[in-house]
Structures are given as C-alpha cells and as structure tokens.
C-alpha cells in the first residue's frame with residue numbers, strides 16, 4: 001500500500017462479489033474520505049468463467065481462474081473471500097494470511113468450522129481477519145458485540161439470523177405461497193446459499209449462532225453443540241393454526257448462558273403476534289442481545305442480499321485500511337485463549353410446545369391422550385379439535401404449559417404407541433403466552 005492507493009484481491013464474483021464491486025465503485029469518494037486514501041480498487045478477481053466476468057463491465061479488474069494468483073499478488077494488501085465453500089476458500093485464506101495479507105470474508109460455513117484456527121493464524125501473522133458479513137448480512141452485529149458491548153457480560157442472544165427462511169415463512173404466511181414457490185423466490189433474489197438445504201435445514205443459522213455465541217460469551221463453541229431443527233417440515237397448515245392461536249412461526253436462533261449450562265439452538269418457534277420478532281418479515285433479520293449491565297438491545301436489518309451483505313464486507317475493508325494506516329492491529333491485544341462453553345442437556349430445556357396430531361374420533365380417545373400427557377407431567381394450555389375425513393378422524397392441536405423438552409419428547413413417543421393416535425403431524429417450541437381468543441373454539445374429543 002502506498003499513501004494514496006490500496007489494491008484489493010477478490011475471491012468470487014457472484015451475488016455478494018458483484019455487490020462489492022458496485023459499492024467500491026459507487027461509494028469510492030466516501031470510502032476514500034473515510035480512509036484518507038485517493039483510491040481503493042479491486043486489482044484481481046477469481047472467477048470461474050472469464051467471459052461472463054468480462055460481461056459485468058467492471059473496469060480495470062484482472063480476472064483469473066487461479067485463486068493463488070490473487071492471494072500471492074504482491075500489490076494486493078487485502079483479500080476479500082466471497083466464493084463460499086470450505087476447502088478451497090480455507091486454503092486460499094490461509095495462504096493470504098501467511099503472505100501477510102489482511103482478509104475479509106462473508107463465509108460463515110468456514111468461520112463456524114475453522115474460525116478459531118484462522119483467527120489464531122491471522123494473529124500469528126500480525127494481520128486481520130474480519131467477518132462481519134458472515135452473520136446477519138448487513139446488520140453490524142459482530143461490531144456491536146466486539147465494540148459497542150465489549151464492556152458487558154452477554155447472557156443471551158436470540159433472533160432471526162437466516163434471511164432465506166424468514167423470507168419463505170413470510171411469503172407462506174402472508175401471500176399463501178407454497179414452500180417450493182417461496183424457496184424459488186428466495187433463490188432468485190440471491191438470499192439462499194448455493195446449496196439451500198443449509199438454509200432450510202437450519203445449518204446456516206446454526207453456523208451463525210456458533211459465531212455469535214463465541215464472540216458474545218468469549219468461549220469456544222462447536223457446531224455439534226447446537227440443537228438444530230430446520231423448516232423442512234413446516235406446512236401451511238401449521239402456519240394457519242399459528243394464526244388462529246395468535247402466533248407467527250419463525251426460525252429462531254438462541255444462545256443463552258446460565259449457571260447450570262448453556263443452550264445454543266435453532267428451531268422453528270411460534271412467537272406471539274405482538275412479539276417484536278413476529279414483525280420481522282421477508283429477508284430481514286433481527287438479533288436481541290441481553291447483557292448484565294445494558295439489559296436488552298435489538299439489532300434489525302437486511303440479513304441477506306447483494307448490496308446489504310456487500311456493505312458489511314466493504315465496511316470491514318475500511319476498518320482494515322484504517323488500522324493499516326494507523327499501524328495497529330485490532331486483534332493484537334486480544335487474549336485469544338478460550339474455554340469451552342458448558343452445554344446443558346437439550347432434554348432439560350424448559351419451554352412450551354405445540355403439537356398437531358390426528359386421532360380416531362372414537363369414544364375414550366381424549367381420555368387416552370390426556371392420560372399420556374399427565375403421565376409425563378405435561379399439562380395443556382390450549383386445545384383445538386376439528387373433525388377430519390368425514391368425522392372418522394379428528395385433528396387435535398395442543399399447546400402445553402411450560403415443560404421440559406425431555407418430557408415433551410417422551411409424551412410424543414408415548415402418543416405414537418396409542419392405537420387412537422394415527423399420526424403426529426408436527427411439533428414446535430412456543431415462546432410466550434397464547435391469546436385467549438380460542439376458548440370458545442375448544443372442543444373436547446368424544
């Protein structure tokens with residue numbers, strides 16, 4: 001870097017990569033003002049298809065299909081990785097760090113799996129590795145944990161951290177789109193991962209919760225520590241029952257630290273309609289952070305998409321350049337030794353639960369079902385029953401009072417053994433109280 005100009009190497013020119021090119025071009029003046037430079041430019045970019053890359057019309061970028069050409073280029077001081085994936089991205093980032101280059105990445109898959117090692121490697125090489133875009137896209141949530149809340153003890157982080165699934169749940173709930181239609185739209189808009197099973201399966205959100213929990217609690221957290229249920233089994237019927245009960249279904253990430261252990265989870269949760277998370281729609285994300293001293297803070301914004309994500313990436317680049325110009329390294333001071341987070345048994349997690357099942361509409365069915373619940377010490381908060389298949393079956397929806405996940409799971413196992421229960425259709429965790437609007441609709445089974 002000379003005093004006037006910095007050259008960037010870019011790995012990947014897809015949804016986020018093109019957004020980065022756009023921001024560096026369109027916001028050049030502001031970026032230079034913020035860094036005191038005359039020019040910030042992308043010198044070289046890794047692409048798979050040279051012809052397609054040239055078609056973008058970005059000026060003065062050298063395209064290559066060899067990532068090592070980017071990370072070993074002597075003129076390049078900052079490498080941005082937005083190619084995704086694990087193996088090659090990791091090798092290229094390691095090479096870049098070892099070559100003394102600062103790295104900015106949006107890759108949560110990599111940071112969740114190998115973040116601790118990569119951060120140590122950056123520290124050893126006295127360079128920076130920044131990854132704001134890896135969690136909640138354009139929301140500066142890692143900055144908030146690292147800087148704004150650095151003096152507090154964080155006890156809980158909860159929120160919506162996947163844009164694709166939130167977009168899908170919004171469209172299924174408000175516009176009656178099917179699961180497949182909603183997923184297709186999310187893919188077309190560039191929110192989904194190249195393999196969207198990680199979005200809908202909850203893995204993408206789990207990776208983000210690992211990164212958040214690590215930073216928030218200053219401990220080592222592994223992906224295996226996370227209880228993960230995605231939204232692959234969510235149906236419009238469940239969403240509709242939620243509406244009747246005054247609930248909105250959201251894929252919620254939770255990390256909480258208590259004396260007897262921590263919980264890190266991702267699962268679809270019914271939240272009361274009046275809860276702020278219920279109003280977070282489309283690809284937007286929201287993260288609540290609870291601190292001992294600060295109390296409750298909420299961060300809201302676009303969690304996916306080309307320009308919002310690119311904003312986070314380029315803001316990290318601005319931070320790196322500032323540190324470079326000041327001759328300081330942000331991670332040099334930090335004590336990077338970590339202790340492991342003590343994870344509590346998932347069966348001990350306490351919550352309310354929703355279950356939808358089909359039962360034979362015959363005498364004694366209700367008594368058999370309630371007997372299973374009471375045997376497992378689980379009581380009902382709400383119950384709806386509606387006739388089904390010309391009255392031969394009944395669809396039964398139950399919301400429990402607070403219980404443990406272990407007792408609830410055992411209840412479901414015992415229900416499956418009942419002759420009168422033909423199938424368990426769905427089950428979800430429930431947050432908060434239910435509206436009372438259903439009292440008059442509650443019907444007991446015969």
Ligand SMILES: NC(=O)C1=CN([C@@H]2O[C@H](COP(=O)(O)OP(=O)(O)OC[C@H]3O[C@@H](n4cnc5c(N)ncnc54)[C@H](OP(=O)(O)O)[C@@H]3O)[C@@H](O)[C@H]2O)C=CC1
Pocket residue numbers: 011012013014015016017046047048049065081082083084085088106107108109133134137190191192193194303304305306309
């Ligand atoms: N999209 C979003 O909203 C967000 C994405 N992210 C993360 O940002 C990263 C990029 O995501 P996104 O831009 O959406 O993904 P895309 O698939 O749109 O872009 C990745 C680009 O990298 C290219 N690429 C991948 N591997 C290679 C390779 N070996 N050689 C050359 N080019 C390669 C791809 O080429 P090709 O298309 O030919 O495969 C593609 O153009 C991911 O880690 C993602 O998780 C983070 C936050 C939000």
Ligand SMILES: N[C@@H](CC=O)C(=O)O
Pocket residue numbers: 134135136137161162163164165191192193199204303304305
């Ligand atoms: N696929 C991710 C992209 C951003 O992290 C999402 O949908 O949130």
Ligand code: NA
Pocket residue numbers: 132133134135136137138139140141142312
């Ligand atoms: Na972010």
